[in-house]
Amino acid sequence: MAKLLAESVSMVFGDPDAGGITALERISMTVPDGEFRVIVGPSGCGKSTFLRLVAGLDWPSAGRLALDGADIDGPSRERGMVFQSYTLFPWLTVRGNIEFGPKLKGTPAAERRGIVERYVHLTGLRGFEEAYPRQLSGGMMQRVAIARALANDPEILLMDEPFGALDSQTRALMQELLLEVWGEAGKTVLFITHDIDEAIFLGDRVSVMSARPGRIKEEIEVNLPRPRSPDVLTAPEFIDIKRRITALIREEARRAIETAPPAG
Amino acid sequence: MSSVSNAAGAPEAAATRRPRTDLLAPKQEIPRPAYLTASAITATTVIGLWCLLSYGDLVRSDFLPAPDVVAATGARMIADGSLLGHMATSVGVIFSGFFLASILAIPLGIMMGSFRLVEAVVEPITNFMRYLPVTALIPLLILWIGIGIEQKIAVIFLGTFFQQIILISDVSRRVPKDLIDSAYTLGATRKQAVLRVLLPATYPGVMDTLRVTMGWAWTYLVVAELVAAQSGLGYMILQAMRGLFTDVIFLGILTIGLLGLASDQALKALRNRLLPWARER
Numbered sequence: 001m002a003k004l005l006a007e008s009v010s011m012v013f014g015d016p017d018a019g020g021i022t023a024l025e026r027i028s029m030t031v032p033d034g035e036f037r038v039i040v041g042p043s044g045c046g047k048s049t050f051l052r053l054v055a056g057l058d059w060p061s062a063g064r065l066a067l068d069g070a071d072i073d074g075p076s077r078e079r080g081m082v083f084q085s086y087t088l089f090p091w092l093t094v095r096g097n098i099e100f101g102p103k104l105k106g107t108p109a110a111e112r113r114g115i116v117e118r119y120v121h122l123t124g125l126r127g128f129e130e131a132y133p134r135q136l137s138g139g140m141m142q143r144v145a146i147a148r149a150l151a152n153d154p155e156i157l158l159m160d161e162p163f164g165a166l167d168s169q170t171r172a173l174m175q176e177l178l179l180e181v182w183g184e185a186g187k188t189v190l191f192i193t194h195d196i197d198e199a200i201f202l203g204d205r206v207s208v209m210s211a212r213p214g215r216i217k218e219e220i221e222v223n224l225p226r227p228r229s230p231d232v233l234t235a236p237e238f239i240d241i242k243r244r245i246t247a248l249i250r251e252e253a254r255r256a257i258e259t260a261p262p263a264g
Numbered sequence: 265m266s267s268v269s270n271a272a273g274a275p276e277a278a279a280t281r282r283p284r285t286d287l288l289a290p291k292q293e294i295p296r297p298a299y300l301t302a303s304a305i306t307a308t309t310v311i312g313l314w315c316l317l318s319y320g321d322l323v324r325s326d327f328l329p330a331p332d333v334v335a336a337t338g339a340r341m342i343a344d345g346s347l348l349g350h351m352a353t354s355v356g357v358i359f360s361g362f363f364l365a366s367i368l369a370i371p372l373g374i375m376m377g378s379f380r381l382v383e384a385v386v387e388p389i390t391n392f393m394r395y396l397p398v399t400a401l402i403p404l405l406i407l408w409i410g411i412g413i414e415q416k417i418a419v420i421f422l423g424t425f426f427q428q429i430i431l432i433s434d435v436s437r438r439v440p441k442d443l444i445d446s447a448y449t450l451g452a453t454r455k456q457a458v459l460r461v462l463l464p465a466t467y468p469g470v471m472d473t474l475r476v477t478m479g480w481a482w483t484y485l486v487v488a489e490l491v492a493a494q495s496g497l498g499y500m501i502l503q504a505m506r507g508l509f510t511d512v513i514f515l516g517i518l519t520i521g522l523l524g525l526a527s528d529q530a531l532k533a534l535r536n537r538l539l540p541w542a543r544e545r
Binding site: 055056057075076077079080081083085087089090091092100101104105132133134145148149152158 | 448449467539
């Protein structure tokens with residue numbers, strides 16, 4: 001069953017008749033329930049724009065987006081999001097951040113305590129419940145951000161390069177942790193990255209995007225067994241998929257550089 | 265291999281090596297004693313220079329009163345209650361003006377920084393007013409609201425309000441949009457996003473603005489008490505000028521400086537107490 005459906009979604013910034021920029025052109029995509037879908041593409045291809053449309057934070061110029069058959073009409077707690085930038089609320093503790101969503105919808109305190117307990121455990125944050133964000137490292141802040149989004153029990157988890165600002169060691173650990181959490185929580189995930197290794201390591205299926213205008217160029221199935229460990233990075237199937245995606249992206253990145261308008 | 269044998273060969277040297285302290289490296293912490301010593305040198309130099317010039321009879325005493333004369337005047341005016349009276353008047357004027365300015369400027373500034381419509385409405389006035397010296401408005405203030413205490417409060421108000429609104433709108437503008445968007449994706453309504461996310465995100469910046477503008481409010485005090493005052497530290501200084509009572513002028517200046525310092529420290533303590541999550545070192 002289709003969890004998320006995108007039909008010919010286009011996004012134009014500015015006036016289409018007067019040099020408006022087409023960020024997305026006729027994006028169509030079906031993400032089944034429970035799938036870990038990754039969108040990979042060169043920077044500036046509009047993948048973040050697409051995620052914001054799914055989140056309901058922006059409105060598409062044309063096309064249709066639906067979750068569980070219902071049209072997406074503005075942001076909602078059904079579509080939780082983790083941003084690349086650190087977006088924890090600095091005036092709230094780890095606990096306060098995680099229970100922010102449940103609190104908004106009026107979940108009773110006792111139940112909230114259980115929810116915090118569960119996701120603190122799942123994301124390895126035990127002992128940090130009462131810490132403020134400024135006391136945490138970048139990796140830990142993103143773990144709290146993931147816990148915060150999941151604690152709200154969304155239908156789909158949207159992730160916009162959540163590990164983009166982390167160093168490579170932390171990043172690798174966070175990828176493994178995310179897969180564990182995903183296995184436990186059983187949510188549909190839509191994950192954006194420009195890192196091909198990350199895309200293959202995490203995804204059930206990888207949508208490769210082209211740049212200017214952003215289109216889905218190809219969808220590649222990742223048939224690597226789960227649970228996945230870092231060993232998978234050197235498996236022949238992994239290398240195979242990586243070679244295919246790299247070729248697609250290289251072509252795109254080159255085209256993006258050559259057709260890019262002057263900076264400014 | 266070589267690094268291993270090095271470490272084994274000279275363990276003492278490694279253990280006793282102290283970090284190099286360079287007092288003139290930019291952005292570098294310096295030892296606390298060095299910091300305190302430097303500060304103490306400044307203070308003693310200023311006081312020493314004062315003593316030298318006055319006790320050494322290098323400057324006439326009606327230009328520069330000696331420290332003990334100022335201290336004696338202070339003791340006398342504290343004893344007869346007149347200094348406290350002047351202080352009470354001035355503190356009352358400063359706090360009334362500052363409080364009125366703050367309760368209006370905080371909400372208006374926050375809205376101006378985050379709602380484009382409010383910005384469009386308010387900006388033409390604030391951008392004009394912020395460049396006007398308060399002194400230029402005093403004749404109008406006298407004409408419109410007279411020469412009572414209201415006029416003095418109005419000077420402080422005008423001196424701080426427009427600066428506050430500009431600074432606070434900037435604080436509000438710098439709240440990352442991603443923070444608001446996160447709240448939306450967690451199910452917040454627009455009202456909840458404003459009240460539970462935008463507002464608290466501005467608190468540290470608002471407190472910093474209050475601290476800075478409180479300092480500016482004190483600098484307007486003498487100007488505020490220039491016209492038809494009966495009491496106040498500014499009035500006290502202006503009166504003393506007529507009789508060339510430099511000791512009283514010095515006392516007034518010192519008192520204003522100390523009160524300003526005290527209010528700054530109080531606001532700093534308040535910030536750390538109210539906003540432990542944004543505590544300053």
